[in-house]
Amino acid sequence: MEPAFGEVNQLGGVFVNGRPLPNAIRLRIVELAQLGIRPCDISRQLRVSHGCVSKILARYNETGSILPGAIGGSKPRVTTPTVVKHIRGYKQRDPGIFAWEIRDRLLADGVCDKYNVPSVSSISRILRNKIGNLSQQNQYESSKHSPHPPPPPQSALSYNPLYSYPSPITAAGAKMPTSPVLPTLPGHMGIHRTWPSSHSVTDILGIRAIVEQQVEEWNNSINRSNFQSSNQPTVNGLDKSPLEQEVKYTQAPNGLPAASSFVAASTMAPYPPPTQVSPYMTYSAAASSYMASHGWQHAGGSTLSAHSCDLPTPLPFKSIQATREGHKGKQLYK
DNA sequence: CACGTCACGGTTGAT
């Protein structure tokens, strides 16, 4: 079982072995990099191993996504969309058909050969899991075209929350009904809503003390939130785990989760002496203008907003799946 | 010193 508490790396950062870093931290890594901070400094500031920083930045540069890849699962080996389609057809024509009959028909119709025909138990599972509720909603076909199908209507839903909840701070930012201080341009409203950019909001608003109690609030908000991850089998493993994992992260030992500790550190000295933690200052100082004037660098088209925040819908998903899809043969990581 | 790479021990989730 996953440890409720993470481990501490050499830099003092908290991590959970085997699990991705929280999106809040991934996001900061990319943001800091875009602000010109060197990876080695990012590594030290966020207390994330430089190898990890390197990997996340490399992936971001390639895919435009800060998200971790889809963990777990396996590709359909025999129950391909075509096979499922045929099975459904058989079932619709003859609702009383047996799994072994379906198997025979798949062979007879040449849909499968003896090497790739699904087992009877596989067919049963398909009938149970896919075909059963498919009669009402035709979701399987559309979503099964790619191994990691982003159900279009859910894409925005499942994607946005990833950024709305990535950190306790963000939750707090989201709790702010409006940003009283931030002069938000109309064009940026959506951005703030969907991506409050925890640190930016907190830094700008000067929220400090609530960071810790936010951990609890944040957890509550996650528990309360019932976007599809709670009642759906998960789209591709990305919708559920990033949320869960971060709950765990916030419950790091010593009450010093990586995310919070970073924020705490950075917020402890809003205007730190240039000599010491200049990167923080650079970051904090730049944050407001970054948000306000750059609008998350809309123009670039290869930046955070373009890929992860604005999400004109399909694009982000391409990014999300790039890891398993596009990078399969491309040893981004082995 | 900075950083790309990879073995390692770990988790996850579809089959």
Add this chain to the structure above:
DNA sequence: ACATCAACCGTGACG
């Protein structure tokens, strides 16, 4: 219900 296994994870160390 359970086991398998291939995907992914971040760290830590090497070069």
